[in-house]
Amino acid sequence: MAVNDTSDCFLTNRVLEKYYLSTMYSLEFIVGAIANTIVVFGYIFCLKKWKSCNIYLFNLSISDLLFLCTLPALVNSYSKDQWSEDVLCHSNRFLLHANLYSSILFLMAISVDRYMLIKYPFRDQKRKTAVMVSVAIWIGVILELLPLLYFLEPLAASNNYKCLDYASSGDPVTNLIYSLFLTVFGFLIPLLTMCWFYVKMVRFLKNRREQISSALTLEKPLSLLILAMVIFSLLLTPYHVMRNVRIASRLPALNLSECTKGTIISVYIITRPFAFLNSAINPVFYFLMGDHFREMLMAKARQLLGRLTSRGK
Structure with a gap:
């Protein structure tokens, strides 16, 4: 293959990184920062009685x-x-993956919490348990991602002082093993757990079909869990597939051409912003799940607006 053809393959990747990733991450920051800030302040100032689901959702927003x-x-x-600098590069990559895997774990915890609430509506879901589970999730994610710091390469002349993404760093053999570990335990098992509780709720609803009022009450959290699973499947599956493909493409045994590697990198780059789009989408669940969060937030907004109006007179 001609040198120009190979350089063109990687030129596409540089264009994608400079314009596509910059644009997508900018949009995610604007939308996500506004929405999640509203949620955090809404929970702090509007919610008087915290329940287990609120604790999980609050941690999700953090x-x-x-x-x-x-x-x-x-x-x-x-x-x-x-x-x-290296510290900024590595801390950025670490937080990026910490959000990815903590988000799905907190949504998994919410699915379990919703099922318990549906099956045992009169049993108090203890806040202490939710706090302990939340702490366990944070500790588990941090421990799970510590090897990531080993694989991330420092800024050096060999990589043009670029902050290489995780899939482009480290030894491809050991990195692929670790990436598959994250895929299974950080993504697939939590997602399958959500699916399992979804099936249990469907069966529960079928058994309670004759009780119309109860069925109507359960319909909303069930549809939201389905929505959560669909969103996470569509956003995260392409990313995990392409991340593993990208690492595998670096294996010397495969002996892939440079342009083939460049094409794989391009597809991988395209999937990355979608994997982290959940940070901007998650606030939807705050407005739709829990204790009438939207109504409480709107009531607080009207109260503040009323105060400002009265002061202006």
């Missing part, structure tokens, strides 16, 4: 905000094609 705070640096680096 996870999203931590990730969103890394996006300005990410956008700046891709647009200028340079990073200032």
Whole structure:
């Protein structure tokens, strides 16, 4: 293959990183930061009685905000094609993956919580248990991602002082094993757990079909769990598939051509922003799930607006 053809393959990747990733991450930051900030302040100032589901949703919003705070640096680096230091690069990658895997775990916890609430409506879902589960999720995700810091390569002349993404760093053999581990335990098992509780809720609804009022009450959380599973499947599956394909393409045994590798990188780049789009979409669940969060937030907004109006007179 001609040198020009090979350079054209990787030129496409540089264009995608500079314009596509910068644009997508900018949009995610704007939408996600506004929506999640409203949610956090809404929970702090509007919610008087916290329940287990609220605790999981609040932690989900904190996870999203931590990730969103890394996006300005990410956008700046891709647009200028340079990073200032290793610490910023590695902390950014770590938080990015921490949000990815904590989000689905918290949504999994919500699915379990909703099932327990549906099956045992008069049993109090203890807040202490929700706090302990939330702490366990954070600790578990941090421990799960510690090997990531080993695979991330430092900024060096060999990589033009670029902050290489996780799939482009480290030894491809060991990295592929770790990536498959994350795919199975960080993505597939939580998603299958959500599906399992969804099936259990469907069966429960069928057994309670004759009780119309109960069925109508259960219809909303069930449809939201289905929506959560569909969204996570559509957003995260292409990313995990292409991440593993990207790492596998670096294996010397496969001996892939440079242009083939470039095409794989291009597809992988396209899937990345969609995997983290959940940070901007998650606030939908805050408005639709839980204790009439939207109504409480609107009531608080009208109250503040009324105060401002009365002061202006």
